[in-house]
Amino acid sequence: MIANKNNTTNQFDIVIIGAGPIGMACAIEAQKANLSYVIIEKGALVNSLFNYPVFMTFFSTSQKLEIGGVPFVTINPKPNRNEAVEYYRRVAEKFSLKINLFETVNRVVKDADDVFEITTSKADYIASNVVVATGFYDVPLLMNVKGENLPKVTHYYKDPHLYAFQNVVVVGANNSGVDAALETYRKGANVTMIIRSGELGPNVKYWVRPDIQNRINEGAITAYFDSELMEIKENDVDIKTPEGIITIPNDFVIAMTGYQPDFAMLRKFGIDLPDSLCPVYNEETMETNVKGLYLAGVVCGGLDTHKLFIENSRVHAEMIVRDILG
Known part of the structure; x- marks a missing residue:
């Protein structure tokens, strides 16, 4: 049962941290599987894309940026930042995604019952699983x-x-x-x-x-x-x-010296980070060393931010939900 949003504690099968394209893809897969979920985002919807240069053009074609099977129709083969922001907003509307914006996650811990307790700047949550899909754009080098x-x-x-x-x-x-x-x-x-x-x-x-x-x-x-x-x-x-x-x-x-994931946050959540700063996770399930805690998207690459993109990490959503159901 999901608690009322106005209650102190909200209970979900999955809490997803980050409302970027991959976080949204995870929510869509959870919705398809009838799993309860919420996305918690410290900024705006697709906050990293929102902060991209206004006139930026993607290297990828629009088809490679699609999520949820929703066509991304553009005039030119390679979409720009404004088109992408609008596309992902429409996707969020189409699926009526449950997203809490401008809410910062401060704490993720597992209790004695093997359930995650999540504390944010606005509320407390309980979840059986947590997905970290925070990207790498928040911390400049x-x-x-x-x-x-x-x-x-x-x-x-x-x-x-x-x-x-x-x-x-x-x-x-x-x-x-x-x-x-x-x-x-x-x-x-x-x-x-x-x-x-x-x-x-x-x-x-x-x-x-x-x-x-x-x-x-x-x-x-x-x-x-x-x-x-x-x-x-x-x-x-x-x-x-x-x-x-x-x-x-x-x-x-x-x-323009580059960016990196929030390694301090990952460590605080209990995720192992070796000297390479590439987070430890199972490449078949995306589960970290903490059972029930998953990584999705660019955050998986650590300092190698040119390794993963929207187009080759969309599949993480399916892998995670499949493992949770399994």
Whole structure:
């Protein structure tokens, strides 16, 4: 029996943490199996996608982003961020998914009866099983340089208009860094890229790579290769280059240095994390070392955030529900 939502404790077969595409896929599979569930999300629906750059285009085709058998129809083969956010909202409506938004999970523990007790910022829950589908986008990889905490520094680039006519430094040369550099440049920003290696990232989208290479070659965007940011100050930054340390004027720093799962949260839940920081789980069932506690989606990859995507982790939902039923 499921307790009334207004009661102190809500009881479910499955509590799903994270309302991204994979968390939603888990809920859809639970619904098909007549298992009671709730999704708890600390932000908005598909919060990570919501925080993607406004004009971002996916590498995957729309068909590979589909969940629940709901067609993802787009004008172009590769959908953009706005289309994806709308698609997943429609999926949530179609299945009437039970989702509690803007609610943070603070505690997940197993009691003496082998049942999970979940405490959030708004309520308490009891569940036979817990699925962690939190992705990796919430914790940025910091540069650990002086001045990184200044208000002009961001690890989440969203809209290029903010940077019009400003001196902008972009740190990183993978897809997010390249997109930020090109988009802010086209809004009139004076863009400088700081790239730790000697070349652009190997996974830069093939239709974008010629564009950024041409902008760098013609000098429209300045790029310092084999370089790193040394210090961020109010009006300028120091860059360590092969030729020595240089200082350039700066208004904003967009640090596209990557992200990682919330490892502290996983440890708090009792999930084993070896030195590789790849969580321990059964690849056939997605169950962790804690019986009844499952991982789904990109969070399974640990620091290797290029290993799993929506398209190749949708199947986790079916695997988890199959194991619970079994």
